[in-house]
Amino acid sequence: INISVFPPSNACIGRYILNMQITSCGHTYQRCLGDFYVLFNPWCADDPVYMDNQAHREEYVLNEHGILYEGVHKHITSRPWHFGQFEDGILDICLKILDMGANYHHGSDRDRCWRNDPVHVSMVVNHMISSHTTNSIMKIPENNDYLKGTKPFSWNGSVPILQQWYNGRCRPVRYGYCGSLASVMCTVMRCLGIPSRVVTNFCFPSSIENPLGVNEIFDSTGKNLCGKDKLWRYHCWTESWMARRDLNQCCGDWQSLDPTPLETGRGLACSGPTWVRSIREGELDLDYDGHHMFSRVNSNYVGWLAQNNANRTKFFCDAWPCGQHLITKSVGSEQYEDITGAYKYELGSVKNKEAYYRAYRRIHPGYCNASNCHIERELSSLKNPFLSDSGVNMRLKMANCPMYGEDVQLHWQLENLRNENKTLNFHLCAQIITYSGCPMDQFWKDSVNVTLGPREVKKIPLCISYSQYGPYLCDHNIMKVVAVSDPECGEVLMVSRDIVINRPPVIVKLLSQPRLKVPCTAEISFCNPLQEDMKNCVMTLEGCGLFKEPMTIDLGTLAANQQARTVVEFTPYRLGSHRLLANLGCHKF
Structure with a gap:
């Protein structure tokens, strides 16, 4: 006897047991024919995760090889990652994750009716990655202390992480970082049949007090001080493809899911799913955590000089706006695809401003009836004054692409925009910065007096030797170089550059x-x-x-x-x- 089973598109995903019952001559016999699995099906037009492009299905469901993008926005690095969603035992582990997280949205898991909805499944998986109180898959080290576990950047794939969690009685694996968390979530989602990919956002703000602004504080030497706000050099999250029945979507689209627990005003929590298009349009009332995701790609950056009398002075500087570069692996290619346009309109465009005003009114209730002009005046008071307003332009440009063990070579370019002489005293420094924006050791300092003639352009070479930065770099391969003018000269000018030190190849x-x-x-x-x-x-x-x-x-x-x-x-x-x-x-x- 050949038996075919055709589960409906709204069937709950999971493991099923097929039994056969035969009644003959008044006797009933039962036999277990085996078990089978039901998953979401992106090849089925009636399924909420249906994706009509075959190349996209091969990339976002079938491909076990991924690439994580890291570094800084001016120097993007990449490293391969094994998703391994088809490895032996991974499907059972993924279903165990759903079992362990079943009570996240439901008082019990008796009916399991939520397992046919990719929205609820994605929320459970998102929560289980690192936000569950006792049984999360992976933990992030506190204060960059990972002596009691594995170095966060040493993982190459999701399979060992999931196996260690499962074999360790579902206790959290120590330790991971945003890239490994997003990649493990991508593995689980692909394994369950939900098309997914990992996204990297460069210049990612983490602010507690002002959701649309991030502050960095420096002392008079240029040292980055540890404050409440952090400017992550990059941050990774997951996007999953599904039709949102709760938003009355008739076809699939990308939804952002961030499994990394971040400060949200109600404590540390993961975010999503959030419809990516709603982030771009500033329609924050539509979705889960829309205001958090919007602020992560639209915040303003402000730099402050902390002086001895506890006063703070706003810098003249050209700051890279937050969320201006979002990328993911291209379909069928080892190159990256820039998807910034999916999250925000072109900076300064009419649509960009309209979306920002719309979001601002929802994030700040006091401005719910404010005019666009009123909001624009408020924003102007928060933004950095530009270097060009001070009559000086500055840039720090790389003269080499340093590898571990090599000296760092830079060119410091200054341009006087006025028809008069300028004499300025500058303090220069370099310090280690973690990928999550935590300032570490300051290992190099210098002072320079610069005189610029009218309209003069001057280029000053800078060199930081390996003997100076080597003892401090450790696992953090990013350093920050800062040049800041002496406040006694009047106006405070600052230029900075984040530098990535490349690892030697294998x-x-x-x-x-x-x-x-x-x-x-x-x-x-x-x-x-x-x-x-x-x-x-x-x-x-x-x-x-x-x-x-x-x-x-x-x-x-x-x-x-x-x-x-x-x-x-x-x-x-x-x-x-x-x-x-x-x-x-x-x-x-």
Whole structure:
């Protein structure tokens, strides 16, 4: 007997058991024929996650290989990530996540009727990633302290994280960061049949007091002080594709989901799902957490100088607006796609201003009946004065693209816009900044007196040696260089530059042609670029379809400029295109 089962498009996702009952001659026999799984189906036009583009389905549902974009907006870096949604056991783990998070929106999970709605499923998964009180999948280290767990940036894929959570009695895995949280959520959503992707937003504001403004405070030397607000250099979240029946949508569209717990005014919480189009239009009453998502791509930046008498002076500076660069992996390509236009209209355009005024009235109830002119006057009082207003333009430009162990070379360009001489005293400094905007050690300071003739352009070379920044960089590969004028000169001018220090590469070379279930060898090589020993070197290898579990190789200590080569053997166990990832960790990073 051949039995076909056709679940309706509104069936609840999950594991089902198929039983057969036979009645013959007054006797009834029962037999279990097996179990099967029902998932969301983006190939079915009646399903709320239906996606009509085959190339998009292959990228956002079937592709197990992703790319995370990090760094800063002027220097975007990338690293591969294994989603691994089709690895053995991952589907059962994803369903366990739904079981553990079932009480998030419902008093009980007896009827499980919510499991046919991708909106509620996405909210449960979003909450379970890092916001559940006891059984969240992953934790973020407090105060950048991860000595009691795994370094957040050492993960290469979602599978080991999900397996560790499941095998560890559903206790949180230590530790992750926004990129790994968003990627694990993308794995779970794709595994359940919901098209999903990871998005990176550069210059991401985290403000407690003013939802549409972020403040950074500096001292007279240019040192970034730790305040209530943080300007994240980048932040990752997830987008999932679905038709929102609760918003009367008849077809699918992207919804943003941020699994990273952030301050929302009601404590730390994840955000979403929020219709991306509602963010662009400033229609914040439509959706979950719309005002939080809007503020994250539309906040103003203000820099302040803290002086000895506790007074603060607003800088003359050219600040990069928040949320001006949002990217994700392109369909069928290793390049990134700029999707900023999906979240906001072109800066300064009529539609951009209309959306901002609309959102401002909803975020600030006191302005619900205010005119556009009234709101614009309020905004003008909050914004930074421009450097050009002071008669001086400044830029910090990179002269090289430094790798770990190399000196940082910059050109400091100053232009006098007036027909008169200008003499200014500047303080320069450099300090480490975490990706989440936390200022760390200040390791370099200098003072320079600059005289500019009428309309003169001057270029001053700056050099920060590895011996100066190396002892402080650690896992944080971003530094901030600041030049700020002495307040005693009158006006306060500031220019800054975030600099990414690139990690040395690991080279992978296949020594034989990969074949299914046939042993294959690869050579992994790495050269220590430093003029000092690299201690506790460990190489981690993994790859969906290649390694059942990550392989670690202890390389010990690598002397200065020493090259390490090792040959590894693995047996591919699945057909298709696969990626072998190699990651090196040591006492330096």
